Amino acid sequence: MRSKTSDAKLTNLFLDMLAAEQGAGDNTLEAYRGDLADFQGFLAGSGKGFADVETEALRHYLADLDARGFKSATVARRLSALRHLFRFLLNERIRSDDPAAILSGPKRGRGLPKVLSISDVDRMLARARELTLAPEASAPQRLRALRLYCLLEVLYATGLRVSELVALPRSAAQRDARMIVVRGKGDKERLVPLNEASRQAMADYLAATDALKTEKKKNAANSKWLFPSFGESGHLTRQHFARDLKELAAAAGLAPRLVSPHVLRHAFASHLLHNGADLRIVQTLLGHTDISTTQIYTHVVEERLKSLVRDLHPLAEK
Secondary structure, eight states, X not given: OOOHHHHHHHHHHHHHHHHHHHOOOHHHHHHHHHHHHHHHHHHTTTTOOTTTOOHHHXXXXXXXXXXXXXXXXXXXXXXXXXXHHHHHHHHTTSOSSOTTTTOOOOOOOOOOOOOOOHXXXXXXXXXXXXHHTOTTOOHXXXXXXXXXXXXXXXXXXXXXXXXXXXXXXXXXXXXXXOEEEEEOGGGOEEEEEOOHHHHHHHHHHHHHHHHOOSHHHHHHHTSSBSSXXXXXXXXXXXXXXXXXXXXXXXHTTSOGXXXXXXXXXXXXXXXXXXXXXXXXXXXXXXTOSSHHHHGGGHHHHHHHHHHHHHHHOTTSOO
């Protein structure tokens, strides 16, 4: 009988491999750890562990997930975690077979990303800009408004992942910088262009940061982060930005549930494609390793092509 401890050790070996060989980030590793811990809990008392569990037990586990009401997307993700684990155990010769190899996941359509219209984004930007100009705002309130406006301008201009955005170094806001270097998933770097609006937003925000005279704010101004915080990470958290963004959405007359940093990343990609950008260019800007990930936006390209044929083909109905 294999103990939970041994399964825990195998989990740690597997996660170490993902971090070292595939450059998996902390969020990815925690997601895998949680998925495998759930499977480990399912096996408890069965006398089986990761090294000797059989395919039939995996089928029972997937059925159990369905019975617990998990969505098909979650079941598919759990199965993906198991496939990666057992492939690793096979490659390391801890197992002589792969019990997950013949399993099929739940059938599911790939949902289209929620996207804000250009006018929706314009409304949010206009409202964020208004908040920076409020005459009754105190210096800290104005700084917070400038930070949110800067975050929004940079996010919509670049399509960064929210984890990449909040962790931008202060050097990203160098005067006249036309491009910034972004460190993304797998610790891979890519160059992302900035537009004039985002550069100006960063300049205004940094000027306000440096202007505050209290000792507490001086420390923030000397931080290596563009968006410093006094929390453990040293920079603004994803959750904090998401909350501020939802408050802004409500103030702009939009439904907060429809707005998130990731939705704005989708808006960046969709609006580029709608206006004629090449899918491969958008893939590079988003930092997608595989073009298949970017292909969730092909519906935008298809609509643009239909419009071109309808409007420009010589035999099209006028």
